[in-house]
Amino acid sequence: MCEEHVAxxxxxxxxxxxxxxxxxxxxxxxxxxxxxxxxxxxxATMIIGVVWYWFTLWQRDTFFPTNPATIExxxxxxxxxxxxxxxxxxxxxxxxxxxxxGIGLLSSxxxxxxxxxxxxxx
Numbered sequence: 001m002c003e004e005h006v007a008x009x010x011x012x013x014x015x016x017x018x019x020x021x022x023x024x025x026x027x028x029x030x031x032x033x034x035x036x037x038x039x040x041x042x043x044a045t046m047i048i049g050v051v052w053y054w055f056t057l058w059q060r061d062t063f064f065p066t067n068p069a070t071i072e073x074x075x076x077x078x079x080x081x082x083x084x085x086x087x088x089x090x091x092x093x094x095x096x097x098x099x100x101x102g103i104g105l106l107s108s109x110x111x112x113x114x115x116x117x118x119x120x121x122x
Contacts, residue, residue, distance in 0.1 A: 004060065005088075007053035014045030 085094040
């Protein structure tokens with residue numbers, strides 16, 4: 001997992017916190033009161049996740065530009081073609097929309113031989 005993808009987890013931690021305080025959120029919306037600390041933390045966490053993602057993408061594209069002719073190799077699109085995805089970000093959606101591709105991939109994996117296991121434990 002790359003640094004820019006961790007922002008997704010941070011965002012969904014904020015969503016989880018907001019879900020945990022959903023009853024307070026509904027009562028605050030109805031009474032138009034000032035939000036409590038739990039909700040402020042939830043929304044701040046979601047905002048931090050979004051800003052972090054945009055910043056890491058900007059930083060990656062600014063300091064490590066990729067030649068458009070080699071973008072498919074850079075994204076490793078050949079590694080995800082069996083799932084029907086063109087980039088790593090499309091893998092979760094492809095797994096949801098086409099679960100048979102993922103099941104077929106998992107069923108085609110062969111266990112390592114004894115020789116291969118000894119080579120990987122170096």
